[in-house]
Amino acid sequence: MKVSDLLNNGFEEITLPDGDREINGVYIGDLLSWVMGRAQQDNAWITIMSNINVIAVATLADTACVILAENVELPDDIKAQAEIKDVNVLKSSLPIYETAVRLHELLP
Amino acid sequence: MSEPLVFHYEVDGSDFTSAGTASVAVKKSLRQLGLPSEVIRKLSIAMYEGEINMVIHANGGTADVLVTEDYVDIILKDSGPGIPDVEKAMQEGYSTATAEIHSLGFGAGMGLPNMKRYSDEMSIETELGVGTTIKMRIHMN
Incomplete structure (x- = not known):
């Protein structure tokens, strides 16, 4: 499933510079080093x-997209950085x- | 590519938000060189953890990346306080970072373990009050 396919399924676009990227799974975490060590x-x-x-972590760990849960907002300056670095950011x-359960229903 | 390609970066120790600049720049350069994506991913994560460590603990430092046909080396050098107990620092979950660092999502005690996880060879030279040099090598195949 492509990142852009999430948009009509309860996820809202914050940045979508690379919407054609395929999602192969899900990782959840807020500790950034943990994410870099474990996310695929x-x-x-x-x-x-x-x-x-x-x-930066999304760029380096090469995740398909970041999904901000709980309606967390992305500040404008960080949104601009996400666009520059080609990082897809969605909101739930x-x-x-x-959010994870919803993804589980959607992913093949 | 008979001579190694060398990239040199200064890591700014004063600004937490700019940590990662060198890693992202390296990633971009290595992509342009056409290196395998898994090598690039391992290298850039290992280097980012090193950068973050230098910002948190050592007020910055330098990062050098050498690219040869067979491997990539990352050499991270700082003039920080040194690591008192390397064995402890290598344990997952062990951290001396402050609450402020934690609020930014770091300080999980995964930095050095991640650097080891993503490199094929790693060595740490450290001296209290003098600084720390970490060398990591990632093989191409």
Whole structure:
């Protein structure tokens, strides 16, 4: 499933510079080193962290997209960095667990 | 590519938000060189953890990346306080970072373990009050 396919399924676009990227699984975490150690390339990464380091971690760990759960907002300057670094960021109004369950229903 | 390609970066110790600049730049350069994506991923994560450590603990430092046909080396050098107990520092979950660092999502005690996880060879030279040099090698195949 492509990142852009999530948009009509309860996920809202914050940045989508590379919407054709395929999602191969899901990782959840807020401790950034933990994410870098455990998340797989092309995972959708669910978090409630929204600082600038999230964009760097998404770039380096090569995740398909960041999903901010619980309606967490991304500050404008960080949104601009995500666009520059080609990082897809989506938003979900659901809590983390329900966000993950929704992804589980959608992923093949 | 008979001579190694060398990339040199200064890691700014004063600004937490700019940590990762060198790793992201290296990633971009190595992509342009056409290196295997798994090598690039391992290298850039290992290097980012090193950068973060230098910002948290050592007020910055330098990062050098050498690319040869067979491997990539990362050499991270700082003039920080040194690591009192390397064995302890290598344990997952052990951290001396402050609450402020934790609020940014770091300080999980995974930095050095991740550097080991993502490199094929790693060595740490450290001296209290003098600084720390970490060398990591990632093989191409």
